[in-house]
Each structure stands twice: as C-alpha cells, then as structure tokens.
Amino acid sequence: MNHWDTLIRLTPTLFVPQMPNKGAFPDGAFLTWDDVHVWDSSGMLIASYASPFTLQFKRQYHKLVRGAIPLNIEAQRWINPIEHGDRIGWFKGKVVLLHFWATWSPESVEQLAHYDELYKKHKDQGLVVIAIHSAEEADDVDTFIAEHGYTLPIAVDEGASAQRYGIWNFPQSVLLDRDGRIAWLSQEGEAPSPAQLEYLLNDAFPTH
Structure with a gap:
C-alpha cells in the first residue's frame, strides 16, 4: 500500500x-x-x-512476458566459458535456461547443482544452461565452482545482468524456447518442472 x-x-x-x-x-x-x-x-x-530501487527491478522483470525476446547478458568474465555466451540470440534453435544465482543464497546454490545435472543430461538434445552470478561479492565464485566440479557455463558480473532483467532476489530462472523467445519465468524462485523442460525440448511447451 x-x-x-x-x-x-x-x-x-x-x-x-x-x-x-x-x-x-x-x-x-x-x-x-x-x-x-x-x-x-x-x-x-x-x-x-x-x-524505489527494488520496485524498479520488479517493474523491469514484469516487462518480461512469454513470447518476448530476451536481453543479452553483460558478463565481466566467464567460468566454463561458452562461445557467444553474451549474445543470447546466438542460441536460437536451442532451449536456453538462464539461472540467476548467488553463492550466499542456499536455494539458488541447490538449484545450481540441479541445473548442472540437467545440462549434462540434455545438452546433446540442444539444452544450454547459463548460470549468471550477477551479484556483489563475487570473489569466491571461482573457488566455489572448482570445489563442486560444476561444468555448466557461468557468467560473472556485479549486478549488470540482473539489473537488465529486473532480478531483485535469488534464485530466478528464465527459460527460452528454440525460437529464441521467453517461454517461462519463475515467479517465486522455483525451477521449471521436468515436464515443462521435456516438452520444450520436444518443441511443445505446456501452459501448466
């Protein structure tokens, strides 16, 4: 109010x-x-x-709707780099999952492990998972990733990518279809369901 x-x-x-x-x-x-x-x-x-700063982020996030063209990532550096990772449009023809996370968020760290397994399992089907650590205090990211042996591409910056997408808390995820458009956005930090991901990999995405 x-x-x-x-x-x-x-x-x-x-x-x-x-x-x-x-x-x-x-x-x-x-x-x-x-x-x-x-x-x-x-x-x-x-x-x-x-x-007002937080509300500005929320308004930006709410502009992202199903069918919209996603924004590019503004990474300062990469861990497990992927070619053309900054240019989301380059991955048209693949299913892309963007995971905004932070090492200090237990929920997003738990999802990161889940997404790393998804990436290993489905990358041959055309799944690209990009974990975006777009938060301050990113000095420990390299050590964290090395300790856990994650192989998925990780973009690191100090908030630019999160600001572009209107991400104000972690975790948040955005799922893109093979046409390069937004197919699903998390509302309360949840991950997409296995059924949603499976349908999307097979070019048919359910509404629920």
Whole structure:
C-alpha cells in the first residue's frame, strides 16, 4: 500500500526489518520507500517495505512476458566459458535456461547443482544452461565452482545482468524456447518442472 490511514493492533509491538543498502546510511535506512506490507507473525506486527530501487527491478522483470525476446547478458568474465555466451540470440534453435544465482543464497546454490545435472543430461538434445552470478561479492565464485566440479557455463558480473532483467532476489530462472523467445519465468524462485523442460525440448511447451 502507498499510505496508511489507520493501523490498530491490541498488542502494540511493531518490528520494521532493516534492509542493506550500500551507499545510503550506515544503518541501512531508506529516505523513502514506495511499497509497505504489514502482517501478524507470532505475536508481532511486522512491516515489510521495498525501496524505489527494488520496485524498479520488479517493474523491469514484469516487462518480461512469454513470447518476448530476451536481453543479452553483460558478463565481466566467464567460468566454463561458452562461445557467444553474451549474445543470447546466438542460441536460437536451442532451449536456453538462464539461472540467476548467488553463492550466499542456499536455494539458488541447490538449484545450481540441479541445473548442472540437467545440462549434462540434455545438452546433446540442444539444452544450454547459463548460470549468471550477477551479484556483489563475487570473489569466491571461482573457488566455489572448482570445489563442486560444476561444468555448466557461468557468467560473472556485479549486478549488470540482473539489473537488465529486473532480478531483485535469488534464485530466478528464465527459460527460452528454440525460437529464441521467453517461454517461462519463475515467479517465486522455483525451477521449471521436468515436464515443462521435456516438452520444450520436444518443441511443445505446456501452459501448466
């Protein structure tokens, strides 16, 4: 909601979580925030807010719809590089899975292992998986990948690719069909189902 008219609670405990925001104030506070949600949780009234910066990312992500042409990646460097990896349009004729992740996100790390196995299993069928570590604090990515022995292509930058796609949290995934268009986008960080991937590899994508 954009403003509060009245907020009443019999147990007046209000907790406003702090959110990191480098370059703003030492305590991480925002000068303004455009979206606030309030709910009860275990006897505590919790307010969750989003900065204008976060909302800008969300609006950009919501512009990506099924059938749209995807944006190119702005990688600073690659691990397990793939030819023409920055140019998504180059992979037309293949099924492409873009996985936005970060080493500090347990869910995205778990998905990374899953996607690495998918890549090994289906790359001969035309599946290309590109894991995009588009987050700050990327110094440990090389060590992490080497320790786990992942073989899928990994693009590394400090946020440019995530910003282009409007990714504001991790993990998020985007699936492209053989025509080079967006076929599916994750909504809550989920991975595409095996049925969706199988149908797409066989040129027939289900709506559910």
